[in-house]
Amino acid sequence: xxxxxxxxxxxxxxxxxxxxxxxxxxxxxxxxxxxxxxxxxxxxxxxxxxxxxxxxxxxxxxxxxxxxxxxxxxxxxxxxxxxxxxxxxxxxxxxxxxxx
Amino acid sequence: xxxxxxxxxxxxxxxxxxxxxxxxxxxxxxxxxxxxxxxxxxxxxxxxxxxxxxxxxxxxxxxxxxxxxxxxxxxxxxxxxxxxxxxxxxxxxxxxxxxxxxxxxxxxxxxxxxxxxxxxxxxxxxxxxxxxxxxxxxxxxxxxxxxxxxxxxxxxxxxxxxxxxxxxxxxxxxxxxxxxxxxxxxxxxxxxxxxxxxxxxxxxxxxxxxxxxxxxxxxxxxxxxxxxxxxxxxxxxx
Numbered sequence: 001x002x003x004x005x006x007x008x009x010x011x012x013x014x015x016x017x018x019x020x021x022x023x024x025x026x027x028x029x030x031x032x033x034x035x036x037x038x039x040x041x042x043x044x045x046x047x048x049x050x051x052x053x054x055x056x057x058x059x060x061x062x063x064x065x066x067x068x069x070x071x072x073x074x075x076x077x078x079x080x081x082x083x084x085x086x087x088x089x090x091x092x093x094x095x096x097x098x099x100x
Numbered sequence: 101x102x103x104x105x106x107x108x109x110x111x112x113x114x115x116x117x118x119x120x121x122x123x124x125x126x127x128x129x130x131x132x133x134x135x136x137x138x139x140x141x142x143x144x145x146x147x148x149x150x151x152x153x154x155x156x157x158x159x160x161x162x163x164x165x166x167x168x169x170x171x172x173x174x175x176x177x178x179x180x181x182x183x184x185x186x187x188x189x190x191x192x193x194x195x196x197x198x199x200x201x202x203x204x205x206x207x208x209x210x211x212x213x214x215x216x217x218x219x220x221x222x223x224x225x226x227x228x229x230x231x232x233x234x235x236x237x238x239x240x241x242x243x244x245x246x247x248x249x250x251x252x253x254x255x256x257x258x259x260x261x262x263x264x265x266x267x268x269x270x271x272x273x274x275x276x277x278x279x280x281x282x283x284x285x286x287x288x289x290x291x292x293x294x295x296x297x298x299x300x301x302x303x304x305x306x307x308x309x310x311x312x313x314x315x316x317x318x319x320x321x322x323x324x325x326x327x328x329x330x331x332x333x334x335x336x337x338x
Contacts, residue, residue, distance in 0.1 A: 004177040005152050011183035012169065013159035019190040020216045023197025024204050039330030042298040043323060044199045044228050047192070048286040049299040050306035050322025051221070055279040057307060063276060070280045071287060080284050084127050087280035092273030 062100035066091035112206045113215070117236040121223075121243025124230065128222050129247055131277035132163075133255040134269040139166060140259020141267070146170040150260055157256040161249055162220065164316065165189040192319040196224040203231055203238050211238075218245020222281060229285045302326025 030036035056067045070087035077083065094100040136157070143153035148170075156166055165186040172182055197204070197219055204212050215238060223244040230236045269275055289295070306322030313321075 001149065001151050002175060002177075004175065004179055005148075008169075008177045008179045008182045009152065009155050009159060011179060012156075012165065012186040013161075015183050015187040016160050016162045016165065016190045016193070017217060019187065019193035020197055020219045021213060023194050023199070024201045024212075026194065027198050027201040035331050037330075039327040040198065040201075042327040042330045043195060044232075045286065045289045045295055046298050046302035046326025047195055047199070047319060047323035048225060048282055048289065049302040049326060051192075051319050052279065052282050052286060053303035053306040053322065054310040054318060055282070057303075058310065059279075062273075063279065066273070066276050067279065067283055070283050074284045074287050080124070080281070081127050083284045084277055084280045087283070088273040088277050090273075091276040092271075095271070095273065 060100055062091045062094035062098075065094060065100075112203070112237045113211055113239045113242060114237050115239060117230075117239030118243035118246075120230070120236055121227065121240035121245075122247045123243075124240075125223065125226055125244040125247050128226070128277065128281050129251045131269070131274045132222070132248055132251045134266050134272075134274045135163060136252045136255020137259035137266060138269060139163065139170075140256040140261075141263055142167070142170055143256070143260055146173045147175075148173060150257075153256055153260045154253065157253045158249075160186070161217070161252060162186070162190050162193075163252070168315075189316050192221070192316055192323070193219060193224075195320060195323050196221070196228075199228055200224070200231070200241075207238055215241055215245075218242065218249060220245070220248060222278065223248055225282055225285045229288050232289070297332075298326040298329040301329060 027040065030040065056063055066087045069090040070083050073086040074080070074083040139157070140153060143156070148156065156169070160166055168185055168189055169182055172178055172185070197216055200219075204216075207215065218241060223241055226244050227238075227241040230240045231238075266272065266274075286299075302322045302325060305325040306318040309321045310318035
């Protein structure tokens with residue numbers, strides 16, 4: 001293994017780990033501030049919504065239909081594996097048969 | 101060593117929660133495996149040797165950053181560019197670990213810091229959703245994270261040595277598994293109409309940022325913008 005490979009992989013690992021542990025430190029700075037703590041409470045849902053938006057709305061028709069299918073199944077069953085199968089199955093079918 | 105850690109902090113990291121974390125994460129792990137195979141295969145094309153491929157998945161353990169790095173893998177490696185790009189792509193983890201703070205605070209440092217190594221998008225989302233329901237402790241993150249780590253590393257090795265059985269997971273809709281998991285988890289976080297502004301603003305901002313800025317900035321900026329609605333709400337209360 002080249003020296004630059006060691007440096008790159010080690011550095012990348014360290015950089016990644018740094019992002020993983022730094023959240024609680026930053027929260028320490030806003031502690032006690034009621035308004036910022038309200039923001040913190042909104043954070044998880046916002047991250048998920050932000051993460052999902054392009055996946056659902058900017059991928060294609062199959063993904064939009066698949067998302068609707070997933071939501072319908074989770075609404076009625078509250079079951080994650082079932083909802084996953086429904087979503088993945090819908091998307092796979094749409095791609096296979098309609099080339100969406 | 102693991103035994104000692106588990107025992108020394110039995111109050112906030114239990115084996116039972118770890119077991120639930122493993123079981124709950126199994127469906128996601130299938131998709132992670134499919135993408136790990138693809139990553140392993142691509143490491144060969146990018147010219148990484150077996151050791152480099154294994155190490156990258158084992159110690160970096162961040163799929164999207166690893167895929168991005170493959171495009172830059174030309175010797176002599178642009179080491180600082182690789183590190184910086186990885187940092188930027190993974191900035192979203194800062195927000196994710198921030199959201200786990202209330203639970204992480206209760207864990208002693210020698211548990212908290214090793215545990216956070218296992219925080220990836222999927223393990224975070226699954227863990228947060230389980231924690232807010234109050235039925236599990238941080239052991240969930242250990243179970244979920246270790247399962248995904250083992251899956252990711254073994255898939256990388258299989259893809260690198262055997263080749264990917266599935267060269268295009270999207271053909272089977274497996275890329276959508278991640279979308280579906282996040283949808284189910286967001287559905288579970290729904291508390292009522294008061295969630296709409298934050299989520300709508302986060303999603304809209306993310307779409308705009310995703311369109312104009314490459315990389316994963318849309319998650320960071322969208323997430324932060326959505327959470328800003330917290331300011332507005334506390335004003336309304338006063």
